[in-house]
Amino acid sequence: MSARSLCAAGLCPLALTPHIRLRVRAEFCQHEPVLRQNVLSNKQHRLERQFDIFGQSNTILKSRDLGSIICDIKFSELSYLDAFWSDYMNGSLLEALKGVFLTESLKDAVGQEAIRLLVNVDEDDYEEGRRLLLESLGPQ
Numbered sequence: 224m225s226a227r228s229l230c231a232a233g234l235c236p237l238a239l240t241p242h243i244r245l246r247v248r249a250e251f252c253q254h255e256p257v258l259r260q261n262v263l264s265n266k267q268h269r270l271e272r273q274f275d276i277f278g279q280s281n282t283i284l285k286s287r288d289l290g291s292i293i294c295d296i297k298f299s300e301l302s303y304l305d306a307f308w309s310d311y312m313n314g315s316l317l318e319a320l321k322g323v324f325l326t327e328s329l330k331d332a333v334g335q336e337a338i339r340l341l342v343n344v345d346e347d348d349y350e351e352g353r354r355l356l357l358e359s360l361g362p363q
Contacts, residue, residue, distance in 0.1 A: 240297050240298070240299055240355075241297070241298055241304065241348070241351060241352030241355045242295045242296065242297055242352075243295070243296045243298060243304070243307070243344060243348045243349060244293060244294070244295055244296075244344070244345060244348055245294040245343075245344055246291060246292075246341075246342070246343040246344075247291060247292045247293075247294070247320055247324060247340065247341070247342050248289075248290070248340070248341045248342075248343075249291075249324055249325065249338055249339070249340055249341075250288075250338065250339060250341060251289070251333070251336055251337070251338055252337040252338060252339050253336070253337065254284060257283060257287065258280055261279070262280050262283065263279075264279070289329075289333075289338065298352060298356065300356070301353065301356040301357065304352050304353060304356060307344075308349050311344045316342060317340065317342045320340060320342055321340050
């Protein structure tokens with residue numbers, strides 16, 4: 224069976240099946256108030272004070288990291304890849320993922336603080352995926 228026939232049947236060989244990496248990250252909207260309330264240095268020398276403030280800020284920001292999820296999505300059909308990219312570009316993918324990731328338990332855990340969801344898909348991944356899928360179709 225040819226690669227084109229396999230792809231038509233939805234069974235593209237792995238080399239011809241593009242993987243699109245979707246990155247989803249939840250983060251706090253405001254860090255400044257927390258930093259202002261919790262970062263203080265009594266170091267006398269300016270450089271020591273800057274390093275101390277930087278270290279404290281770094282620790283606080285790391286403790287506030289809500290994490291991220293990376294998904295590798297395989298596409299065997301160009302129409303699905305293009306629909307996914309269109310949803311990403313027009314914001315409907317972000318809106319759909321908010322319902323999945325910004326759960327009540329997450330909102331309860333962060334209390335009154337506002338959080339936002341960031342979604343990223345690399346355009347180079349999309350372009351390469353399109354190229355692979357078009358190649359797998361062969362001459363029309």
